[in-house]
Amino acid sequence: MLSPSRFWPRGHRHLRTRLFTVLALESSADDTCAAVVTSTGQILSNIVVKQHHIHEDFGGIHPYKAVQAHQLNMPGAVQRALRDANIAAAQVDGIAFTRGPGMTGCLGVGCSAAKTLAAALNKPLVGVHHMQAHALTPTLTSAPNPPTFPFLTLLVSGGHTLLVLASSASQFRVLATTVDESIGRVFDKVSRMLALPWSAKGPGASLEEFVAASPAREDVAPLMPRAMPGVLGFSFAGLHSAVERFVTAQGGAASLDVSTKHGLASAFQRTAVGQLEEKVVLALRWCRDQGLGVRHxxxxxxxxxxxYLRDRLGHSVINATRQDPVSLVFPPPELCTDNAVMIGWASMHRFLAGNTDEYSILIRPKWSLDDDIDIPQTES
Structure with a gap:
């Protein structure tokens, strides 16, 4: 399995003299996650407990219900992660958790659990930036040819739409973000507007599955707006509004036949992903013009x-970088959505460097990747 030696700062290499094992917790939104990961890149366990059945009736994540579910599920998730890893709690070398960003109450459950475990077991503790963990996941999963720093990363989720330059495991520069809604949130909202039943992966995934189920009529959808052309930034509110106006004018989702829903969902997805394609190409050109040597x-x-996003980005990146090729790297789908494996892996360089947090550390529901995310802090 992949060694972390090429990813951590050179000054830390003398610390990698033995296997280091991390028990990691993730609870930033509606998934309760626990995992055990080693410094050699072994995923010893990966537990994800979904809450979709709780939140579907509310049309989205209900904060209070989410916190209750985390409180119910976290002890069992930790127990299962240790059991699947065939390791006792006392044998773990460090405890990691998602410090932020995320939903305040949800983050608090994971933080409290991690601090209690670390204190009871007398283990070091590290609080991890959620989006840093997403960005670093392919350095774990893309053996034998992982991305090398600096690389460009597109982070797309229910809470974020970011283009980020990653210079190291702890140094990030945000090049573009959304001025209004994230792409994941808009996918969820459009899915609900069309009254699509949630899939096992949630409302946004149900829209993708619905579009892929059969060919869509191209003549039934409204003109979808192109947001901020030529600007390194995202905006999805206009796209959201266009779909909402169309559905309302037709008398609501109940008045739409399946063919019309397919056409509308397809046009929305094509336009939303098209915006990502355009902005990625702009960012790649910027990196090239700056002479940054980005290869991934x-x-x-x-x-x-x-x-659909994976396929479209694959084509656009190839076409945009023919003269100076850039490789497109995705984690496996099961490690794209929230999980604790990525939290454990993102914490590893800090554990190996002895750069850990105090047990008094607090959560950070709002936390920019532009901040110095590796300095231990005790204030939110």
């Missing part, structure tokens, strides 16, 4: 599991 585009986050 990493795409991660829950929306990165979308097969």
């Amino acid at each position: 585009l990493v795409v991660s986050g829950g929306v990165a599991s979308n097969s």
